[in-house]
Amino acid sequence: MRHHYWVVLLAGIIACSDKGVLRYHPRRDGVHHYVLTMRSVREDAGIMSAVPRYSEVWTVYYTQFGRFTDRRGAGSEVSLQIDSVQLQSDHPAPDLSPMKGQTISAFLDGRGQLLRTEPAPGEFSNLTPDMVVRLHAMAAATAPSFPLEPVEPGDRWTMTTRSPLEESGIGADGLAELQLGATLNAIHESMNDKVAEVGIQGSLPTRETRVNTSLGSLPARSSGTVIGQYRFSLPRGVMLSQELSGRLMLVSDAPGLGRDTLLSRLVTQTTIRLQ
Secondary structure (H helix, E strand, O other): OHHHHHHHHHHHHHHHHOOEOOOOOOOOOOEEEEEEEEEEEEEEOOOOOOOOEEEEEEEEEEEEEEEEEOOOOOEEEEEEEEEEEEEEEOOOOOOOHHHOOOEEEEEEEOOOOEEEEEOOHHHOOOOOHHHHHHHHHHHHOOOOOOOOOOEOOOOEEEEEEOOOOOOOOOOOOOOOOEEEEEEEEEEEEOOOOEEEEEEEEEEEEEEEEEEEEOOEEEEEEEEEEEEEEEEEEOOOOEEEEEEEEEEEEEEEOOOOOOOOEEEEEEEEEEEEEEO
């Protein structure tokens, strides 16, 4: 019996030894080039819009600079600067020239978790809300979400991120942050790199709202899902790729419409890749 106890204990120690601490330590002199692609398709009921379907694709090329890293490991700052922007849209495209050269800074804590971004949205006075969303998508993808405790493939934790649907205008008002489940899918090691692959999934909170339609102001309910993954190089301290897909539905039970009548559907797909 005593022999069995030590066998079980030893097996537990061996199992625990496979776990590792995942941390992000940005390099102060790091310069990395990325491309961000944000695709969205919105479909509205006739009472919501005269245009039933609308799609657009934003392509943003930007450079990430490591600006400051605290020698004590208390925090760091990275800067992201837009190099060029392209937009394919069903509607007339706005003047994109104000975006070129725009910079947003991301401030991280000692674990590499995103604390805040600067400037605040109101300080981009010459940009449209759509343009500001793209800047904050760049900053949100700067840092991965890693847990405090050591993990191994299959382990899960909770991460906080900005919703890719928060500026949809179809009932998602106030979605500043989103709690998602993260899973360490795998860690790939080679002679020159060690890459963590993390899966992401979760649901947007259901929200009650009112929307303006051709029938007047109607009660509505929004809900949705988010799913994706990212690949992060641990020794290089750099995001290799990130993919995030979201779906937001707006329905109404207003008298005369029927139960769960679909008013609007928004599907987004955001990808960021190291060039």
